[in-house]
Amino acid sequence: MENRTDKYDLIIAIVNKGTTDLVMNAARKAGSTGGTITVARGTGNPDLAKFYGLAIQPEKEMVFIVIKQELKEKVMKAIYDEAGLETAGQGILFTLPITDAVGLEPLGIHEE
Secondary structure, eight states, rough: EEOOSSEEEEOOOOOOTOOOOHHHHHHHHHOOOOOOOEEEEEEOOOOHHHHHHHOOEEEEEEEEEEEEHHHHHHHHHHHHHHHBBSSTTBBBEEEEEOOOOOOOGGTTTOOO
């Protein structure tokens, strides 16, 4: 039932609550078709916050975006420019490879 794919990655953006519009607008402009948003709670290190001069807000939101690998860097840069650490979003981003997927056929993820 599982389908193999190496053509897609999952972008995960963790941003301050209420700033997911920054993430999704930037991602769409860079070629993404959508994403999923969840509520999260962060527990930052107060010493690191002082060192970097950041105000850590515990209320976070996470955005999950399945993206074609060839668009990944462009979309990540666009998101970081709009919602990265130097913005109101104070976001961090990372990616994970999608090696197996079921139910993503509209994205073209299926085994021939």
